[in-house]
Ligand code: HEM
């Protein structure tokens with residue numbers, strides 16, 4: 001019976017803690033708080049629309065320009081007192097991403113979780129390790145030759161594979177999962193750009209590719225690590241259980257593939273990123289060893305693979321919902337191609353865009369940015385707090401906690417984007433004299449992040465998205481499969497849960513016959 005007093009003492013201590021927690025959490029601005037379980041039941045019941053739930057909580061703070069932060073009480077889940085701070089206040093975001101950059105690194109939890117997959121690569125490091133890679137990479141990303149390399153990979157996948165697949169689907173009246181096709185396309189592009197090898201996951205048979213599958217598995221297992229307290233995955237890893245066992249197996253497949261890819265580039269260097277890094281030196285002046293080159297490559301593949309395809313999926317969805325805007329987009333592309341290729345619409349759909357054509361598409365760029373405002377590919381992002389700090393709106397963040405900034409909510413706040421913030425209006429990105437004009441306060445639009453760690457691939461992503469958007473919209477009109485509804489997946493990337501199921505209808509340009517029949521006739 002000796003266990004009883006100990007048990008009672010523990011019970012009493014736990015009750016005191018939980019009561020104290022309740023008192024503390026009750027005062028928070030945020031969703032309702034219940035004793036013991038805090039906001040967890042609300043989080044759970046809203047898990048299928050988590051981003052909208054966060055947005056609603058932030059709106060409920062009054063959504064005034066000075067206060068757009070709320071704290072969720074998540075005992076057992078969140079670190080440091082079970083409090084979880086989320087903000088969408090542009091002033092706070094600027095403070096985190098730029099002003100006090102050094103106080104808000106990715107931090108140890110994130111780095112430990114991603115370490116097996118990404119090592120100390122640019123995406124997963126802080127301080128000096130990050131800065132040297134950032135400088136080296138930033139030089140490469142401004143070169144015209146890298147843009148040309150991207151244009152070449154995009155060009156190849158569109159003319160040889162995407163059009164082939166879509167033409168066939170249009171002719172045979174079969175539905176396609178457009179998101180799946182786009183994910184395959186951008187995966188192929190980023191592999192080509194990074195290590196000069198196109199795995200051709202986008203091809204008519206839609207083959208299973210062991211590398212892409214294993215990479216998906218590894219990413220998913222890695223993200224799972226972030227959802228639960230870290231001792232859980234560490235124990236699983238130690239004993240090789242569950243998701244950790246999957247991760248280990250997937251990492252072997254990924255490692256073998258990257259081994260071959262880097263070895264091949266050492267034999268025949270090209271204009272891909274790895275070949276460029278092969279000519280560089282690390283901090284100590286030595287060339288990067290093969291193992292490091294592989295990790296560098298994986299970091300770029302992770303950063304550049306899903307983001308553009310997810311954005312394009314939401315773009316096509318918004319275009320289907322807004323026919324007048326679709327019309328304006330098609331009209332702009334037609335006007336530009338008429339200037340560069342002449343009056344015959346068949347010539348407009350024969351080749352993907354070249355550089356200069358893509359550069360002229362201002363309204364399309366606005367529509368893509370407007371898509372990212374409403375559906376940012378990375379909807380929530382977070383940073384670690386090194387020292388106690390007070391955010392510009394007065395919120396206290398304790399050292400060792402995590403502060404989340406909701407990129408998704410920034411775009412959906414009336415106090416930030418105006419009364420019409422929920423509407424798809426590309427024109428808000430166009431200045432009076434017809435130029436593309438991002439908001440003056442750069443922290444109102446953070447889909448590409450901002451500050452020293454801003455996305456390196458932004459220009460490449462716009463180039464790629466413009467080419468694909470034009471290649472699809474000039475040839476086809478899209479319609480949703482009847483009964484299909486696009487839904488968000490609960491994930492750190494804003495995927496559509498069941499893909500994007502559409503039918504393609506040949507489009508008639510300039511009053512002539514439809515372009516697919518025409519293209520088929522010319523190639524016959
Ligand atoms: C629509 C497309 C894209 C979006 C919305 C996007 C968004 C982002 C965001 C939000 C981050 C910050 C992530 C974080 O630190 O937590 C980021 C970082 C990064 N992105 Fe992108 N990205 C896109 C496309 C690309 C592409 C195509 C590439 C490569 C070719 C790329 C390369 C990178 C790299 C290297 C970083 C890490 C920068 C650093 O930590 O210093 N991105 N991107």
Ligand SMILES: *[C@@H]1O[C@H](CO)[C@@H](O)[C@H](O)[C@H]1NC(C)=O
Pocket residue numbers: 210213214217246249250253
């Ligand atoms: C990926 O995960 C699935 C189950 O989620 C599993 O069946 C498959 O074997 C895994 N693939 C690899 C390459 O690890």
Ligand SMILES: *[C@@H]1O[C@H](CO)[C@@H](O)[C@H](O)[C@H]1NC(C)=O
Pocket residue numbers: 151152155156159351352353354355
């Ligand atoms: C795309 O490829 C075709 C054939 O190789 C070429 O004629 C065309 O100029 C390329 N376009 C771009 C933008 O590279």
